[in-house]
Amino acid sequence: MVVTPQKALSLFVERVSLRSALSPEEREAVMALPGRVAHVGPCHDIILPGQRTDHSCMIVSGLGGRFDMMADGRRQIVAFYIPGDMCDLNSVPAPTSGWGLEALSRATLLFIPHAALRRLVLDPSLAMAFWRDTVTDGSVLAKWAANLGRKQAIPRLAHLFCEMGMRMEQVGLGTRNDYTLPLTQSQMADAVGLTAVHLNRTLKSLREEGVTFNRGHVRIASWSSLAALAEFDPAYLLLPGRPAR
Amino acid sequence: MVVTPQKALSLFVERVSLRSALSPEEREAVMALPGRVAHVGPCHDIILPGQRTDHSCMIVSGLGGRFDMMADGRRQIVAFYIPGDMCDLNSVPAPTSGWGLEALSRATLLFIPHAALRRLVLDPSLAMAFWRDTVTDGSVLAKWAANLGRKQAIPRLAHLFCEMGMRMEQVGLGTRNDYTLPLTQSQMADAVGLTAVHLNRTLKSLREEGVTFNRGHVRIASWSSLAALAEFDPAYLLLPGRPAR
DNA sequence: CGTGTTGTTGAGTATTATCAATAGGGGTGG
DNA sequence: CCACCCCTATTGATAATACTCAACAACACG
Structure with missing residues (x-):
């Protein structure tokens, strides 16, 4: 299966549009993002905990997971990322996250440089859209926590x-x-x-x-x-x- | 104890400055936010689940909590908010959150209208700072989930x-x-x-x-x-x- | 000086984890 | 094509952890 960055980016546009109305210019700006496509196997580490990155990663196909690891090796997956999800949009405002991110299955990924995303958020409406995406992430995390706890x-x-x-x-x-x-x-x-x-x-x-x-x-x-x-x-x-x- | 909105806002400026460098102009812009101070008792609901709001709430003193409730009445607190925390900055991009928020002790709160916050985030640097705050929130939530799970x-x-x-x-x-x-x-x-x-x-x-x-x-x-x-x-x-x- | 909330302890039960063994399935190499 | 191996899934038996029910003490509040 051949995936072009264009096709992959349109997935992201759709995903963002689920919760934020984008103007045609804004859609175009997102579609103009530079990106690199990669195919990886299961258990492939996208980011290691504590690592600093200069790009974000979108899931094109397959499943990604954010996880934490205990000292004895037990692991907790705290989020799943499905196609269209920008799994570490977080890393734009916070490039050194404490979290590991891995492909849980065979997956196709799209890497986008932070620099390009930072230029994008000079547009307040896109900034709000990305912020909203992070809020959604947090809301899902909170629900996950509530389920685990109770x-x-x-x-x-x-x-x-x-x-x-x-x-x-x-x-x-x-x-x-x-x-x-x-x-x-x-x-x-x-x-x-x-x-x-x-x-x-x-x-x-x-x-x-x-x-x-x-x-x-x-x-x-x-x-x-x-x-x-x-x-x-x-x-x-x-x-x-x-x-x- | 008398708390002026000014004093309360400076707490928020300090909190944001912990993770984001603000220029003097930006600090001033934040300090110029309109706000209303309120004193509440323990178990006071700040927001009910599903309710729509047009203002955010900062904790000036006391402790706030974000929680989820199960059908049988069991409750899970998924986040604590301490003085300086804007506990539902989230509600700026997503005014109808699914979460309840309450004061867990006697508390002093500062309410800030969304409209004013939205004007503030026209400044890309402040937008990034607020976004970063939400990312931090998510990171803490993820850790909470990992602890509850494992x-x-x-x-x-x-x-x-x-x-x-x-x-x-x-x-x-x-x-x-x-x-x-x-x-x-x-x-x-x-x-x-x-x-x-x-x-x-x-x-x-x-x-x-x-x-x-x-x-x-x-x-x-x-x-x-x-x-x-x-x-x-x-x-x-x-x-x-x-x-x- | 009651009264309700919060904290403390005991006894028994339920849920989940651990240890262990086995079965199935897909890939690899002979 | 078959044998082998590793990973995944399944089941049983037992142990550890956390929950429930219940009683009572301590404390603040009116």
Whole structure:
């Protein structure tokens, strides 16, 4: 599959447009960003913790993850990034982040120099759009924290399936009850804060609720019952025009 | 205690200056923001979840908290806001947040209209500074999520004490091993994702490590041993000039 | 001097982690 | 094409951690 920077950038424009109205000139300015495309394999480190960067990275295809590592090697994935997400837009205002970022599956990435992004945010409307993107990121993180802190294994995993379903559907990758999530059970366990063994058992329980996860493919028989089980309310995704139901 | 908006705003300027260099003109522009001071009691709701606002809120004194609530009434606090923090700067780009915000103790608040803040971010350097503030918020949230997902009760609570100590010291409220954290044990339990009973037992264990929490006052006998226990590395607070040691 | 909130402790239970063993699947090299 | 190996998934048994229920003490407040 050949991916041009142009095609990749249009994904980003779409993503930003989900939450911020861009004028035709602004869209053009974004499309004119310089970028370099790269194909990487699973477990490829995009940024190591503590490393300083001079470019941001957008996911074109595949799945990215932001994670933290404990001294004993246990890992917590705190965010998933799907196609269209600029996974370290953060690094524009804060080039030395404390976070690691890796490709969780085979992935196509687009690297964009900070310098170009900094020029872009001289436009206040784009600055606001990027800022809003970071706010969205934070809102998702907060929800993730709340789930890790106060939900048990089953609703926690159910919530992850709901969230990823909504996000995939938004960007046109499948539907909310049928989409591809290219993860191993171990990686998923790192995301929901469980051991791989317990995650496997939790998946088994969810199977009885009509949710299957098989070789990276999620299928949800009844969205409404899963959403109820997960106490999923998409408001935190900050999508406009979809008031909290 | 009488607090003028001027005095309150200077707190905010200091806080922003921790991570972003501001020119004298920019400082002045921030100091010229209009603001209204309010004194509130504990458990006072600053914003209800899903509510739309047209102003942001800065903590002048006391403690604020951002939280999420489960259907059964269990609560997770996902962020603490201390004096100088603009706790919903987020609401400038996203006026309808899905989050509740409340005063966790008696507190003094400063309300600033969004309109004024939006005018301020026409200055690209201030826009970057505010954006950076949101990135910091996200970084702290991510760490919070990692702790909730992968640490047990004792190191989790220890990490909270370390984080709050660092943050308090930064803004000149006590030292990292001796500071005021005006919380009940219940509220603290909601922050670390434990029940109040188990939090109480965890505090007891930490007492044997030389950490006391008494009527809202934290005292840490040996910072280095607590930091080791908590695996605390302040890099994620994005403070400049203090490389990850 | 009641009364309600907060903090403390005990006993029993539920959830999740750990350890261990096995099965399946995809790729590689002979 | 087959044998082999590594990674992933699955299941069982047991242990550790955290939760629930319950009672009571300490304290602030009116």
